[in-house]
Amino acid sequence: MKTALITGANKGIGYEVARQLASKGFHVFVGARNAKAGRKAAEEMGKKCGKATFLEIDVADNDSVKKAAREFSNSEDHLDVLVNNAGVVVDGDEAILEISDDLFRKTLETNTLGALRVTRAFVPLLRKSKAPRVINVSSGSGQLTGGADGWAPAYSISKSALNGVTSQLAAALPKFAVNSVCPGWVRTDMGGKNANRSVEEGADTIAWLATEAPQELTGKFLRDRKEIAW
Numbered sequence: 001m002k003t004a005l006i007t008g009a010n011k012g013i014g015y016e017v018a019r020q021l022a023s024k025g026f027h028v029f030v031g032a033r034n035a036k037a038g039r040k041a042a043e044e045m046g047k048k049c050g051k052a053t054f055l056e057i058d059v060a061d062n063d064s065v066k067k068a069a070r071e072f073s074n075s076e077d078h079l080d081v082l083v084n085n086a087g088v089v090v091d092g093d094e095a096i097l098e099i100s101d102d103l104f105r106k107t108l109e110t111n112t113l114g115a116l117r118v119t120r121a122f123v124p125l126l127r128k129s130k131a132p133r134v135i136n137v138s139s140g141s142g143q144l145t146g147g148a149d150g151w152a153p154a155y156s157i158s159k160s161a162l163n164g165v166t167s168q169l170a171a172a173l174p175k176f177a178v179n180s181v182c183p184g185w186v187r188t189d190m191g192g193k194n195a196n197r198s199v200e201e202g203a204d205t206i207a208w209l210a211t212e213a214p215q216e217l218t219g220k221f222l223r224d225r226k227e228i229a230w
């Protein structure tokens with residue numbers, strides 16, 4: 001059975017990606033830092049769609065990430081798909097010159113370093129897959145091409161840096177497919193009610209990269225199943 005770990009899967013886009021992969025026959029690990037919410041999400045998914053197991057993981061905490069990898073390896077001998085989905089927006093309309101070091105660090109800790117440290121911890125298990133895939137959930141706000149619009153600078157920079165992590169990991173892991181995805185503007189707690197996409201639409205390219213996309217497709221930034229500029 002194929003296995004997938006999705007971080008921040010207790011709600012939003014992560015939940016929907018996990019739900020879609022469980023429906024496609026994956027044994028899905030619902031990663032969440034909040035044990036109550038994570039367990040509830042995994043139970044719901046298990047009842048409706050397939051095999052889902054809660055895995056406690058706070059991507060901003062190295063010890064938690066290492067513990068999660070140990071726990072995962074107690075029941076599974078390999079991981080096929082890792083979706084680094086967990087993310088935070090700590091800033092809003094503050095200008096780049098007004099954000100504090102602390103806010104910047106908090107944002108990078110989760111959105112950029114978080115994805116790297118989870119990948120590092122799970123690489124030994126991913127190496128045991130026949131076709132390992134890592135998907136980093138990024139954002140068009142981190143796109144450098146075309147210039148910034150000034151919204152949420154710390155968040156946007158953390159996603160530009162996440163794209164850098166994707167590119168470096170793709171070079172370091174030639175047998176893997178490692179890509180960044182912009183899900184579009186999606187109706188979640190983060191995206192808000194006015195966003196123009198449903199979670200199903202937001203999850204589509206991520207689930208596609210996890211399943212049907214060619215294994216040779218790596219080191220790219222995608223939206224709507226197509227490559228976009230960094």
Ligand SMILES: NC(=O)c1ccc[n+]([C@@H]2O[C@H](COP(=O)([O-])OP(=O)(O)OC[C@H]3O[C@@H](n4cnc5c(N)ncnc54)[C@H](OP(=O)(O)O)[C@@H]3O)[C@@H](O)[C@H]2O)c1
Nearest residue numbers: 008012013058059060085086087139185186188189190191
């Ligand atoms: N929604 C959009 O329009 C949009 C657009 C572009 C990119 N994205 C990206 O898509 C991803 C998912 O966002 P979303 O819209 O689904 O947001 P969301 O509904 O706010 O969900 C974010 C998820 O990340 C989790 N999380 C945050 N910090 C974490 C940590 N340190 N460890 C583990 N989990 C953590 C949250 O857990 P808690 O429930 O415990 O807080 C939650 O499960 C994010 O990376 C986001 O940047 C979203």
